[in-house]
Amino acid sequence: MSYQYNYPHPAVTTDVVLFGLIDECLKVLLVRRARPPFANHWALPGGFLDIDEDLEDCALRELEEETGVSGVYLEQLYTFGKPGRDPRERVISVAYYALVPATDIEIRAASDARAVRWFAYRDLPELAFDHVDIIHKAQQRVSSKLDYSTIALKFMPEKFTLGELQSVYECILDERLDKRNFRKRLRTYDCLTDTGEVRRNGGHRPARLYRAKSPDTVQIVK
Amino acid sequence: MSYQYNYPHPAVTTDVVLFGLIDECLKVLLVRRARPPFANHWALPGGFLDIDEDLEDCALRELEEETGVSGVYLEQLYTFGKPGRDPRERVISVAYYALVPATDIEIRAASDARAVRWFAYRDLPELAFDHVDIIHKAQQRVSSKLDYSTIALKFMPEKFTLGELQSVYECILDERLDKRNFRKRLRTYDCLTDTGEVRRNGGHRPARLYRAKSPDTVQIVK
DNA sequence: GCAAAAGTGTTCTAGGTACACCCATGT
């Protein structure tokens, strides 16, 4: 089968930067490439756009196929298209990012047994293509969104404690926050409901468990 | 000449939303399409990516070819790729936006005599493709950037008065601002130099003329 | 001298930061 055009067409791909927090550490989900170019290098999950497929659907499909992760909320990040970024042919990549409660997510390697793994953002392996640039840009976007939205809730499982949520902020902003100020700010956002339950977690007072009021939408605050 | 691929490739285009302020009114530069689809509809300047051309270069080239405007500072806006947005074939469009001092800019129709015109943002004609969505998204981006950057200076000619700059803000935000607070805020940004010159402009005190300290960079404030 | 835009400071308010102690549990 072959497809013909009167002038050359680039290929279009999508790539997904999937962030999670594990062990108080920002992680990115990567897949190991099975084939050249960059065989055995780690890369972002992603791949070629089907000709009748919406961009975001492509990102979701490739993510699911390569990592088993489905149903995440994607936001478009940026489009990368420098000539030469893929040695095979001209490739334009529309990058997306998403945040997931990493401990809740089940990852599964693709059928062709490519490895899939979380890597610490601060300790990335050598990456294929310009994927390291994409990841850095995504991290900057997430950092700045923390300040004016409730995007951090996307990292949280259904129920969580305020201490856990605070440590998410501290992780990504890489600074300590004051507990009382942090809680006051959350109160003004009015984005949480108290489940009434508590979590016992070792030799100290149990923590109340909260739930996001609208877990499917990222609210802009300020 | 014909180009063949083993699987179908979409076309990639760039489109540019060029904003200017004329008569205290936000305008967008549009070109009239000469050919189908949407012949005689107005559209954003833009066109197909050359196979070895950077995305931003493509946007600059198409803008220059179709409108005669060159050397503007572009920022990437978003990538639009819904299947069916172009009736000919699948087209992914990477949209850019830019702000120019409209009164300084010389526009010139393309050689094939397509018309080029400024349209008021609040009174757009019927547009080709999904260009109306692109323009609205660009306007939102510019509005929000006004609040945390010096992007408004991109609308200004080399020398301008504080009153003129204030009316730029008022136009885009669509609200009146307090003169003293506005000037105090600008002072803290430290982005202007006093030229020492004044502009006489009718029956009132002449206004001092200012110049942007770094006209080529958009500074993030706050 | 009158109309019209330019220019200039102070007070008030609200939101953000800094800060210290008691509580409930496990060992």
Add this chain to the structure above:
DNA sequence: ACATGGGTGTACCTAGAACACTTTTGC
């Protein structure tokens, strides 16, 4: 009883909002 993280309120400070009069010109 003690170690550990959970939970709570107030004082201070700074940035943004509200607000009115004098100046310089053209007619």
